[in-house]
Amino acid sequence: xxxxxxxxxxxxxxxxxxPVPETESRPSLVSARGLVKRFGEFTAVDGIDFEILAxxxxxxxxxxxxxxxxxxxxxxxxxxxxxxxxxxxxxxxRTHGPEIRARLGLVxxxxxxxxxxxxxxxxxxxxxxFDLPRAEIRARAVKLLEFTQLSERANDKADDLSGxxxxxxxxxxxxxSEPDLLILDEPTTGLDPQARHLVxxxxxxxxxxxxxxxxxxxxxxxxxxxxxxxxVMDRGRIVAHGAPRDLIAEHSTREVLELRFGLGGxxxxxxxxxxxxxxxxxxxxxxxxxxxxxxxALAAVHARGLLPESALVxxxxxxxxxxxxxxxxxxD
Amino acid sequence: MAVEPGIxxxxxxxxxxxxxxxxxxxxxxxxxFWRRTWRASIVSSFLYxxxxxxxxxLGVGKLVNSHSGGVQGVPYVDFVAPALxxxxxxxxxxxxxxxxxxxxxxxTRSYWTAVATPVRPRDLVAAKLTWVAIHVAMVAVIYTTxxxxxxxxxxxxxILLPLAGVLTGLAFAxxxxxxxxxxxxxxxxPIFYRFAIIPMFLFSGSFYPISxxxxxxxxxxxxxxxxxxxxxxxTLALGQGTLAATxxxxxxxxxxxxxxxxxxxxxxxxxxxx
Numbered sequence: 001x002x003x004x005x006x007x008x009x010x011x012x013x014x015x016x017x018x019p020v021p022e023t024e025s026r027p028s029l030v031s032a033r034g035l036v037k038r039f040g041e042f043t044a045v046d047g048i049d050f051e052i053l054a055x056x057x058x059x060x061x062x063x064x065x066x067x068x069x070x071x072x073x074x075x076x077x078x079x080x081x082x083x084x085x086x087x088x089x090x091x092x093x094r095t096h097g098p099e100i101r102a103r104l105g106l107v108x109x110x111x112x113x114x115x116x117x118x119x120x121x122x123x124x125x126x127x128x129x130f131d132l133p134r135a136e137i138r139a140r141a142v143k144l145l146e147f148t149q150l151s152e153r154a155n156d157k158a159d160d161l162s163g164x165x166x167x168x169x170x171x172x173x174x175x176x177s178e179p180d181l182l183i184l185d186e187p188t189t190g191l192d193p194q195a196r197h198l199v200x201x202x203x204x205x206x207x208x209x210x211x212x213x214x215x216x217x218x219x220x221x222x223x224x225x226x227x228x229x230x231x232v233m234d235r236g237r238i239v240a241h242g243a244p245r246d247l248i249a250e251h252s253t254r255e256v257l258e259l260r261f262g263l264g265g266x267x268x269x270x271x272x273x274x275x276x277x278x279x280x281x282x283x284x285x286x287x288x289x290x291x292x293x294x295x296x297a298l299a300a301v302h303a304r305g306l307l308p309e310s311a312l313v314x315x316x317x318x319x320x321x322x323x324x325x326x327x328x329x330x331x332d
Numbered sequence: 333m334a335v336e337p338g339i340x341x342x343x344x345x346x347x348x349x350x351x352x353x354x355x356x357x358x359x360x361x362x363x364x365f366w367r368r369t370w371r372a373s374i375v376s377s378f379l380y381x382x383x384x385x386x387x388x389x390l391g392v393g394k395l396v397n398s399h400s401g402g403v404q405g406v407p408y409v410d411f412v413a414p415a416l417x418x419x420x421x422x423x424x425x426x427x428x429x430x431x432x433x434x435x436x437x438x439x440t441r442s443y444w445t446a447v448a449t450p451v452r453p454r455d456l457v458a459a460k461l462t463w464v465a466i467h468v469a470m471v472a473v474i475y476t477t478x479x480x481x482x483x484x485x486x487x488x489x490x491i492l493l494p495l496a497g498v499l500t501g502l503a504f505a506x507x508x509x510x511x512x513x514x515x516x517x518x519x520x521x522p523i524f525y526r527f528a529i530i531p532m533f534l535f536s537g538s539f540y541p542i543s544x545x546x547x548x549x550x551x552x553x554x555x556x557x558x559x560x561x562x563x564x565x566x567t568l569a570l571g572q573g574t575l576a577a578t579x580x581x582x583x584x585x586x587x588x589x590x591x592x593x594x595x596x597x598x599x600x601x602x603x604x605x606x
Contacts, residue, residue, distance in 0.1 A: 039606070078448055080606055098354065098450040106448040114439035121364060128360045129449035177449070 011265040028087075029181050029212055032073055035084035044070040046236035047084065054180075057122045057213040059223045059230030059244075061318060061327070066233040068216040069109060075214065076106045088128035089180065090237045102130060102309065105179030109186050111170045119169055120152055122158055127176040139174060144172040148202060164195025170201065182206065183214045188222060200225055220318040232322055237324045244318055251324045252316035253278050255294035259287045259301065259308040276300050281323055290320070333484065358451050358459035361442065368536035377471045381416040382478070388412045389538070404541060406486065406570055412541060413484040415538035415568035417475050417493060418500050418561035421468045426529060428464050428605050429508040437513065443604060453600040457509070461593060464505040465498045472497035478570070487571025496568055500561030502587040506592025513599035532558040560584045 030052040037045040038307050045067040052058045060068045073079035074086060077093035077100045086093055088100045114122050120141055127137030145151045148168035153161065158169060167187065174182060185201065188196040203226055207213055217223050223230050224244045233242040240247055257277070261269055265286045274280050277289035291297040293312030301308070322328075358447040366373075389409030398407040403411040436442040436456075443456055462575075472494035479485050479493075535549070542550050555561045564581040567573035 112445045123362055125361055129357045129446055129451050131357050303572045
């Protein structure tokens with residue numbers, strides 16, 4: 001680079017404090033160009049581009065039917081793309097499916113565990129699909145059950161587990177092959193808050209150990225907690241991409257004031273608060289005021305003699321980004 | 333600060349392999365399940381045929397033998413015994429290829445779990461049919477031994493009975509699994525039992541020679557798979573039958589198994605690679 005000349009390297013950093021774009025330092029594990037998936041007349045994925053780098057945690061955010069799962073199935077080399085270019089671990093899924101899948105871990109939307117078998121047998125059976133020696137699988141399974149906090153249940157039937165435990169077992173199963181890339185399709189959908197936090201915590205640990213994660217979700221908090229970068233999908237297309245914080249900064253304000261005005265409807269109030277906010281969204285049950293200082297805006301609302309039944313100041317989330325981009329909420 | 337051991341920091345020595353015969357991986361699935369359920373299957377696999385054998389040999393057999401001196405020149409029990417092996421093969425094969433296959437697509441979703449790994453749809457087909465063959469062979473070997481112990485086997489060709497059972501089993505398993513792979517529910521399954529399995533059981537020359545049937549029905553029976561399984565097993569057990577007829581029975585069953593396997597490969601792929 002500088003070939004021994006000292007000093008001037010500093011000048012390269014002028015103008016920006018942002019780190020060097022990661023594309024230059026990390027290999028790309030998944031890259032898609034113009035990726036399309038059609039089922040008959042229906043277009044589930046409508047020409048999307050994305051790039052996922054080694055070691056990052058990448059999210060696909062969107063409501064049900066946005067095309068997330070179809071995208072995941074193509075990336076996991078289960079479902080062949082209808083059109084476009086897709087590379088996973090540098091290879092073409094159309095021609096190298098088994099080779100690629102040998103290095104992937106998949107947590108599908110439905111657990112699909114063998115409910116009649118013990119937890120240990122579930123892991124052993126799955127490991128056999130990768131042609132790993134039984135003794136090695138068992139050794140890994142012991143560690144994985146510990147990791148997912150299921151050690152005490154190792155010999156119980158999978159059927160006896162709670163929903164959150166089944167999810168953790170599915171995650172343990174996906175790790176038996178020590179994958180380079182772990183794909184999680186809605187990892188916490190249907191779990192209670194406590195179970196969700198436990199799953200997040202385990203995923204966070206995997207991430208910190210350098211495992212590349214791909215996560216689909218329609219939960220904002222999940223995406224914000226786990227994803228370094230994400231794309232927002234809607235109706236088969238990518239409508240935004242970036243780091244969660246950047247997306248919020250770009251498409252929303254710092255804070256949001258939520259106002260509930262009881263049964264009279266919110267429509268009449270929109271005009272009376274419109275000038276207090278950068279933007280006002282009217283939802284069936286509340287008004288959202290996009291502002292930089294929520295408390296200040298609330299004081300102004302009160303000063304105008306408006307008396308909402310309840311008011312809440314919160315920071316902006318990806319939910320607000322999605323609402324802004326699509327005009328719809330994520331979970332209907 | 334206590335640090336929990338990293339789950340992913342050390343890589344084990346073993347890496348996923350893409351060696352020979354990937355279908356072997358899917359086979360262990362069937363073995364694991366069989367180990368858990370074989371006790372229950374013993375009843376239908378052995379007990380029923382043995383009860384039939386006892387009932388036919390002691391009851392019907394005594395009647396037949398005293399009236400006409402047996403069937404085709406052999407005691408009635410010797411006539412019926414090899415047919416029961418063919419029927420058992422049919423039963424095992426259809427039980428293995430209907431509900432379990434649909435369940436693996438629809439309810440347990442085991443096939444979807446498998447194809448997310450290096451396993452391919454064709455490996456699942458190979459594993460399934462191999463497993464049916466192994467399962468039928470296990471039962472047929474024991475069954476043949478029992479028949480030999482009861483002195484019902486009259487020809488040294490009887491040593492090939494397990495193979496005839498396996499061929500009969502595959503002639504049912506492959507087309508059935510191919511059909512089930514196109515189904516979304518099990519509604520048609522009982523109909524298949526009522527209108528295919530049971531009539532085949534009764535009209536395939538298992539309990540009497542098909543020469544006893546009206547001539548038009550004898551023609552129909554020529555197209556019934558179980559008839560060829562029964563006839564093949566009987567030929568081997570009794571040492572009767574012409575070479576041409578034997579080749580025909582084998583060819584009929586082999587074509588069913590072959591075409592069925594091809595359809596399985598196609599239908600499993602269509603269903604799983606969407």
